[in-house]
Amino acid sequence: TQLLEQSPQFLSIQEGENLTVYCNSSSVFSSLQWYRQEPGEGPVLLVTVVTGGEVKKLKRLTFQFGDARKDSSLHITAAQPGDTGLYLCADRRVGGAQKLVFGQGTRLTINP
Amino acid sequence: GAVVSQHPSWVICKSGTSVKIECRSLDFQATTMFWYRQFPKQSLMLMATSNEGSKATYEQGVEKDKFLINHASLTLSTLTVTSAHPEDSSFYICSAGQVTNYGYTFGSGTRLTVV
Numbered sequence: 001t002q003l004l005e006q007s008p009q010f011l012s013i014q015e016g017e018n019l020t021v022y023c024n025s026s027s028v029f030s031s032l033q034w035y036r037q038e039p040g041e042g043p044v045l046l047v048t049v050v051t052g053g054e055v056k057k058l059k060r061l062t063f064q065f066g067d068a069r070k071d072s073s074l075h076i077t078a079a080q081p082g083d084t085g086l087y088l089c090a091d092r093r094v095g096g097a098q099k100l101v102f103g104q105g106t107r108l109t110i111n112p
Numbered sequence: 113g114a115v116v117s118q119h120p121s122w123v124i125c126k127s128g129t130s131v132k133i134e135c136r137s138l139d140f141q142a143t144t145m146f147w148y149r150q151f152p153k154q155s156l157m158l159m160a161t162s163n164e165g166s167k168a169t170y171e172q173g174v175e176k177d178k179f180l181i182n183h184a185s186l187t188l189s190t191l192t193v194t195s196a197h198p199e200d201s202s203f204y205i206c207s208a209g210q211v212t213n214y215g216y217t218f219g220s221g222t223r224l225t226v227v
Binding site for chain 1: 116118144146153154155156157158161203205207215216217218219220221223
């Protein structure tokens with residue numbers, strides 16, 4: 001059974017600071033996805049990465065996928081209060097119903 | 113873009129009663145939908161895969177007789193929590209998506225409180 005570990009589990013920083021959160025898998029990712037979830041809402045897809053070593057940018061967010069496709073990081077530059085939320089990494093398994101396996105998440109709070 | 117609508121957003125029910133939650137794909141057809149459960153400050157746990165026109169596939173440890181899933185059309189899946197108890201109180205979320213490189217679209221969730 002694949003295990004996805006995210007770190008840190010909780011992070012509280014001031015507006016304007018930079019931060020990095022991590023996602024590590026016990027096995028190679030099929031297709032790594034990052035989601036953000038706000039309280040009382042469903043998760044929203046941020047990015048999908050497939051190729052080892054891949055780097056994707058989404059405004060102030062930079063996503064890196066490890067060469068071995070077993071780890072990933074999400075870096076946020078100049079964090080803003082609107083970045084507050086639960087950040088989830090997930091593996092979209094190939095074959096069958098293509099289920100998503102989620103990590104336990106990083107709960108991020110950006111203080112004004 | 114793909115839109116998934118979930119209803120109701122929240123529901124309070126008495127112990128022993130049943131509650132039905134609906135998940136609709138509004139602008140696309142979904143042969144497969146997923147139902148998740150999320151406890152406070154925790155991640156999403158997959159409960160079952162809903163398959164249009166056939167039986168749902170439940171994850172290990174999920175009681176299929178307690179969490180009834182029906183996927184009778186390509187745009188609607190329902191989750192019925194039968195004989196609800198306070199320990200069933202949770203945030204239930206559905207998702208659906210087409211088989212592309214893009215992620216699944218999630219509903220906005222249903223907060224169930226059993227009193």
